Amino acid sequence: MAIDGFTTRPELAGTFGMVASTHYLATAAGMATLERGGNAFDAAVAAAFTLHVVEPHLNGPAGDAPIILATAADPVPRVLCGQGPAPAAATIERFEELGLELIPGTGQLPAVVPGAMGAWLTLLRDHGTLPLRDVIEFAIGYAEHGHPLVPGVARTIATVAGHFRTHWSDSAAQWLPGGEAPVAGRMFALPKLAETYRRLLSEAEAAGPDREAQLEAAYQAWYTGFVAEAIDAHAAREVFDESGRAHRGLLAGADLAAWRPAYEPTVSLDWHGVTVHKAGPWSQGPALLIQLGMLEALGELPPHGSAERIHRVAEVAKLAFADREAYFGDSPEAFAAMPDLLDPAYLKARAALVGDSASAQLRPGSPGGREPRLPGFLSSPAALAASGSVADAMTNVEKPEPNGATRGDTCHIDVVDRWGNVVSATPSGGWLQSNPTIPELGFCLGTRGQMFWLEPGLPNSLAPGKRPRTTLSPSMITDGAGGVTAFGTPGGDQQDQWQLLFLLNHIADGLDLQTSIDAPAWHSSAFPQSFTPRTRAPLDVVVEERFPREVFDALRERGHLPVQSGPWSLGRLSAVSRDPRTGVLRAGANPRGMQGYAAGR
Template sequence: MPFTAPPDFTTRPTLRGDFGMTASTHWLATASGQAVLERGGNAFDAAVASAFVLHVVEPHLNGPGGDMTGIFATASAPAPTVLMGQGAAPAGATIAHYAGLGLAEVPGAGALAAAVPAAVDAWLLLLAEHGTWELGDVLAYAIHYAQEGHPIVANVAATIERVRALFAEHWPTSAEQWMPGGRVPEAGEVVGNPAYAQVLRELVATGEGLPTRAERIAAARTEWRTGRVAQEIAEFVREPHMHADGGEYAGVVGREDLAGEQARFEAPVSIEFRGYEIAKIGPWGQGPVLLQALRILDGFDDEHLDPSTELGAHTVLEALKLALADREAHYGDAHGRDPQLLDWLLSEEYAATRRGLIGEKASAAFRPGTRPRGKAGPSAGAGSAGGDSAAEAPGGFAPPLLTRAQWEAGGAASGAHLGVGEPTRQRGDGADETSADGTHRGDTCHLDVVDRWGNMIAATPSGGWLQSSPTIPGLGFCLGTRLQMTWLDADSPSALEPGTRPRTTLSPTLVSKGGVPIMALGTPGGDQQDQWQLLLVLRLLVGGYEPQEAIDAPALHTTAMPSSFYPRVWEPAGAVVEDRLGEEVIAGLRARGHAVTQVGDWDLGRLSVVTRDPETGQLSAAANPRGAQGYAAGR
């Protein structure tokens, strides 16, 4: 049985051409990247230009004090490569230190939750190794919008409004930056960030007079990690300030941490699915969730893989629950690289045991697989009624399973903690950063670029949101809060530990066929990133949808796993769906036991994708219409 036919119309056309394509979560970033392509730059020059513009135009979703991951392939070396821009925990970020402050979890806002910033260094590394442009030319777009201003989108103004009291009462430097004169800017108002423009100009100036492009960019990287930016960060975070739990603490990022953090390239993790190779970041992040879900689903016929039907939506949700349970029990950077972990998690035998757990009804249990002792092979996994828990799994971790109702009943009433968790868009009064109805509209940014030569990249910059921690005077940005994804439990594979990376949700995707890259894609959305990408991959590779059709199709995801974001709550059997999935399908999911939350017709996902046909050189691109903010451009 073929997939459900896509609608007769799409919100936008799938763009087609043979010159170059750019897509991102903000039209100014897309336009800037495309402008670079038009002026002779390659995909990597364009991606770097777009990324720095995103720092300026989506400050509520990312910033220079944050992090990123990317995955790319070059025309001359088509094997996918990971661009690793996820900073590690600083030397002072120990479980003992946080426990000594009386903390049971890393707060969701405040500098104590900051990993070492690595996004800027990663973009400069990419430019140095694979770009062609001078740094000043690439940064000119971001410098212009930071210095001269740009019309802010409604979500930026709404974010500032939600944290107005926090800024006014506790974070005066943020109030000065984002509420000049004590007033929240209105949507469409021209807002700039001259302090950040100056930071970028200084990076360019550092390399002036050096003889080669490589040396000039290297000088900027050194300046970022050891110069004025590093000094002002280290000095500012020493001052205690309000965190998400209401406590006053100092941050722990120091100058040595900043000087020692360098971005790098890594090998990806890949599987084959229906004749395509799918490449992701490794299990130090959540990338293998998509690969595990595809492994499980690959054993079903196409009828079970269509997310627009009751059977397909149920099967997809159940596969995601199993993959996300393994994420909690087994993924993480804290205990070092285990070469056998992925051999087990991505094996055909293990996928078959997990597939066998999917029944006609929704599971309300948390069911990570039990890893066998002394070998890489799979176990039978958890039973259909819950079976083995993570605590029983050798090498596994049993996270606290706390529902939002339990968290609030424990004294954490909704709205009591300003700035918690991921910066999602929600309905209601907006006091709590995680919506009561489960709506998640993205916690970050994304960009995809492909050029006429066949260079291709998908990247997801995030962190350092304007509401993450207080703005650092003279820099125009704040530090991120990625350490909230770690556990203050040494038994966890994602435990807080100096020098290790938090288990990031940033998870772009590169798809190849016959060893040649054909597709780069991704989305914001925290825990939903690989869930929404799974829908896109299935519709493109199995359903035969066009890119814009696949992005426009109704979306869904599960909330039946501990959130990666403070306060780490979960909803057993939780499923969030767009109303366009249809009354009959939604009723069928409820009848199967899914705890369904409906969130309107156009609320889930901010996907974008670029493609290239290696035989013809034809390119395409598509971007998410939800929120009227993301756009693709190309010719």
């Protein structure tokens, strides 16, 4: 399938600054921050706080925020981990006492330490230049005075309105004003969240005029002060969840007080003249690197848009994500496995498993001679889904079951400034639909703990103080001349499949940022979802219907079960880049979802 050069919008180019995100108001807030003299980190924080207000079905201040950053002074990318760990009371034994085989995806039990706010305050303190007031005022304004509600938020609230009325009255009070679901396009305010942010700002500024002292005071107010106290009281309440029963939470104020976000090195791979940087095995990020290494071992790519390319990429994804299931997690064993998983000889041997026909097997390898072990649940009938049932993990919330089970998604932010600072962040969690609203604060806890396994001895087995193996996966690429590109997408397990397509389009095929984003997309559903109910569809490959019919037919001939998705339905990528040789900055954003935008000059 040839690329004809048409794009839904231009690739932006300039020399001052670029911001791209999944919501145009967040992009505008970030760009306004650059215009007033802030740097890329100030702009990213302003965009992030705004996303808490305008995409509350996709992220919130008590969610998660893994960040990859590079500074003008130190261009080596590194990770700031805004993924909070499991509470001290969260043990496998506790869930066994409750009679649960999987951690519910809603309610109190899957809550982990809220990492997003801590990460953003830390990024602003360490690398920003502006005071908290200058970057949080956009979010306060939209929460206090209202903002035009995008359709995705309205759909989500309407979908879970019955559940709120029946079980979560505090959520109903905030999200169903007058008892009715809000209408897309109309103004919608979050006054309690505005009050929380105003109090946070007040406590920060009470620390005096020093910017860093203010930000530390804000951090303490969140993690040991009034926010932590309200979270502690909220988590002690019994809440109905998707298990069909009510449970108290395991998270406590002491868990918040004991945690700080930390910097760590990226995991990286050299590929096609660039270095691709990802977060460590507590994320799914290294799966992107494994896919790239296997594709490199297989030689020249089949033509762009062909069934042959879709087949090869889908089969490589199956192998990479099988290794994710066997070896990734926040454990010493997972970190020790990384060099062997990325060893060229191992990747070549794995690539040799790609045949002419689709495989339905979940086949982890043996890096460094390790014996692979998959969760026992994956061999049960409950782990298999009907074809087409896990087709799209983008922006729509599925119709909830009687037990209130729903699915949420994610946001993304990329920023680059004229000095050479760059950031890629994938905030998520704290979804309005997955945990009851805390009435004093106006936001919800995250439910990332559902990604842990309750089987002992796995890299991603639940343990107190351990980070869940998240799907959140920001990306950065660098070249030997100082060039840098930051990119990412929402999409749960699909993030590192859709980002792979972007890299193949942009680096291997030489397409610009916007053309690479706009190109038709696909993904495999063959490996287990990271979210409850943890199912997989072994032969499904989901393909946007812009591909011609002969592509679908050829995939069937190879044994795939192609699932036709909407023409613009898979992924919400955004990207920014900087070429230090010319000083030119570039940006692109996805039309899918009809919310994302890039801005710059």
